[in-house]
Amino acid sequence: MVALERELREPISPPPSTITADAIPLALRRRGASARQVLALTFVGVLTLALFASRDLPSWVGGLGSGPVVDRAQALATQWDDRMASLGLTRPHDALRALIRRLLDAQW
């Protein structure tokens, strides 16, 4: 009853007609996945990245901070990169880096 005694305020302005459109439209949201599938995707993505981007792994690990744990992880990342290089998985990375260097050096 107390609520009824209060003077109810009128809406000041009409509700915004379109606040903003969804970035991902409804038509693209109909097919999708569960949270578990998102986890699976992220996990597989990280593993694949570790296989094919091992060249930069030591510097990425170094970017996590400093201390004995990071130092140890960095040493492991370097060993991992050597292993991937021996398997030939770093070749696409090296080839692309060489290509980019040539493109950057190109002059008119």
Place this chain on the structure above:
Amino acid sequence: MLFPTLGFLLFFLIVAAAMAVLGTRFAAKKTVLVVASYYFYAQWDWRFCLLLAGSSALSYIAGQLIDRASDERRARTILGIAVALHLGLLGIFKYFDFFISSANQLARLLGLEHEVPFIEILLPVGISFFTFHGISYITDVYRRDVAVCRNPLDMLLYMSFFPQLVAGPIVRAAYFLPQLVRPSTEPIPIGPALLLILSGLFKKVVIANYLATGLVDPVFSAPTSYGGPDLLLATYGYAVQIFCDFSAYSDMAIALAALLGFRFPANFNQPYRAQRLREFWQRWHISLSTWLRDYLYKPLGGNRHGRWKTYRNLFLTMLLGGLWHGAAWKFIAWGALHGGGLAVERVLEPWIGRRALSPAAKIVATLIVFHFVCLAWIFFRAEDFAVASLFIGGLASGWGDGVQQAGPFVVALIVLGLAGQFTPDALFDRAALAFARVPSWGLGAMAGVVVALINALGPEGVAPFIYFRF
């Protein structure tokens, strides 16, 4: 903690694992997201978390008080005080030294010897964004556009949700808070989200980074060393760089939110294809331009009080929009140029607004708008006003010297960045739907390979996003 880093990838892996384990326990999920968001923010400086929590508490309490206000006048007073407190925090942390510096310059001009000392306060990352979130919430509660938030956890998450915390998009309370009331029953749009992440990474890591290091930074740091062609290409380069940098962040933020089960609003829609400056602002940083429209332009009177007041309101809105970007006169000049441009466009409305444009006229209109936007970007990017003036002066000279800095690769990146403005929307939709048909492990493997390729194509290390400093 930047999105394209190993640290963020591991952080997201843990958050995704928590979301998967918690299943349908929505309150627990929201708690995890709040803790994760504060951890994410603490990576810059843990003290910033106190400010974020204070800003959230202010919004929450003000919302409650406005909702319980016995009459209109009281509610308006509480709104005014809460907005002033939010703006006060922003003013102290972001603008205090700028105002002191301007006051000291004025004092010197007037021959006064006393100078006010600077406090040299550290600018908290993302303060402009979460302040606008807070103002949006209390204003929406006052306007009855959103129900008052009774759950403090929801308010903490609305203000701190890590995908948008440091560089937007600015998500309205009326848009986001209803998503926190009950969990989404929609499936997670994994295809479009992944496409947004991959395209965002390419735009940031390859296009924006190479344009910055290979052309824009060297030319803007010493414009007098370069001739007209380099200055013009650096201007185009910056237009592409800032689009690729900022839209990349927005794309990744939208995608990360989607992967966690939340919707975000669109923030960019091929802005450089605009044929009118007004249209540019309907396509560029949409969440800011609509925020300014609804919380500044309309309260100022909008277009309801005659022509001259409409022009004044447009100009003031964009001027303050410029100041929002940073505490410097160059941002005010950038805002003034856009405000003036919008006002002039409104003046010319009877002549240019009512006719359907021919294809040739559409091209001319697009070129005019693009070059006007580029002119304004010079002020935005230059170190200060003096450098911007030198830069603009230099554009008219040295055309016989040829190109020194802009090599074929960076010119190709500019062309690629601009071409991306004219791709049909259906292309993205088709690719996203195709992605959605691939099983999640296959998508993960493909994403890993593509990210590895993008990483190999990009320079070593990732520069911070431009909009972090705002």
